Amino acid sequence: MLTYTEENYLKALFKISFDNDNEEVGTNELATYLAVKPATANDMLKKLKDKGLVDYEKYGKITLTKTGKKFAIDVLRKHRLWETFLFEKLDFSWDEVHEVAEQLEHIQSQKLVDKLDKFLNYPEFDPHGDTIPNKKGEMKVQFKKTLSEVAVGSSCKMVAVKDNSSSFLQYVVKVGLGINNEIKVLSKQEYDKLTDIEVNGVKSSVSQKFAENIFVVCKNCAVGKPCSEPSVCEIK
Amino acid sequence: MLTYTEENYLKALFKISFDNDNEEVGTNELATYLAVKPATANDMLKKLKDKGLVDYEKYGKITLTKTGKKFAIDVLRKHRLWETFLFEKLDFSWDEVHEVAEQLEHIQSQKLVDKLDKFLNYPEFDPHGDTIPNKKGEMKVQFKKTLSEVAVGSSCKMVAVKDNSSSFLQYVVKVGLGINNEIKVLSKQEYDKLTDIEVNGVKSSVSQKFAENIFVVCKNCAVGKPCSEPSVCEIK
């Protein structure tokens, strides 16, 4: 059985790597992410190594073992199921769910997870558009791109947010955007990188930084990979 | 902010006292209840005293302060709301809910408790018939008695169980009993204290020990106080 803290370290390692094109993770990076000191993370890494959850050599990079990855994905699954529960059933707004899910993700009960999953009708995405791993640990991934990559004149559909901070999420709502909204990219200012968009007939302008944190899928785009091609990412 | 463990101690102090006619609680009793050693409980009592949550002098009895009681009741409220959620919404059986609720009761989010309460339509009793404190900390109490106190020839309604262990709860189901069932007391064997009862037209016999762990309300009983007289127990 893992402790609350061990679970957080494993989840952090998985997320840091997964959200950055499966890059290798270092001690300081991990420590920063978890808001602890490098010395603390270093101690924990030794423990996780002893337990066979991470591959790690002194001064080397950190990777999750198969077992470590399994646990990490399980915590992520619980986190996102709880977020969905709070959002769908208890009327939390999408900027409020994360904090509470950070606690709920550590409740130990396989039966609870299974029942919750069923109660929510086996959701595939959480309120932020992030994929919810299924019971086997498989994650549906979409070939999504950011709004900043969409060519002028194209239309796309918002599917997720990259920045999950409540300040950003509230801002997104304020701008009139939400998951599944159709976004038309009208034009881009070369001078200050502002992007003019149209959502539900309403026009507005968003900054480059903003556009980089909105994930979309679309066809006929000038940049990036084909969208709307869901596939399944198996656990290696 | 209280720790997980501090919350458990406060809840334990409240329950030991409440379930035994508001008796005063001792260190060893508390330790036994929480399955820790007396030395451990003693250390914690000092801490809780420092925090103003218990009244306690060396070698004396332990009582909760007003603040301590408030926290204890809040944990109890969360515990019983979660039990109700698991039972009503996720189809857990009544012998499975306690263990998971022991974890869920420590989730810190006032909003979550309020929303959950609303989602469950402000329930007054949990799956075991125990009263759920409302937001103000008020607890509806029934003048219930045990099945063993009911006179031969009387009828009564089962409202709760005294023993919450899953083995007992499973046994109750096996015997064909459940909350809100009408129970007719047919006869009692003087020799071995067996009680013959009838539930939904089905007759069976239960032991003295069993009968002492079933709470009922009824009119026209020979023993005990008047039933069916709900009142509200304010926080003193």
Add this chain to the structure above:
DNA sequence: TAATAAAGTTAGATTAATCTAACAAATAAA
């Protein structure tokens, strides 16, 4: 009431998770 038992306390140790401060290794810059 004196002996015995029960209840409660203290001292010292352990484990998990964290920190600071000093140090070492690896990488980047000059």
Add this chain to the structure above:
DNA sequence: TTTATTTGTTAGATTAATCTAACTTTATTA
């Protein structure tokens, strides 16, 4: 290729929660 910077490690300390073993106080009983 030295030097400087970044990255990572170690040693020693702290806090919360727990334990064992020894000790003290209170309560019971003979």
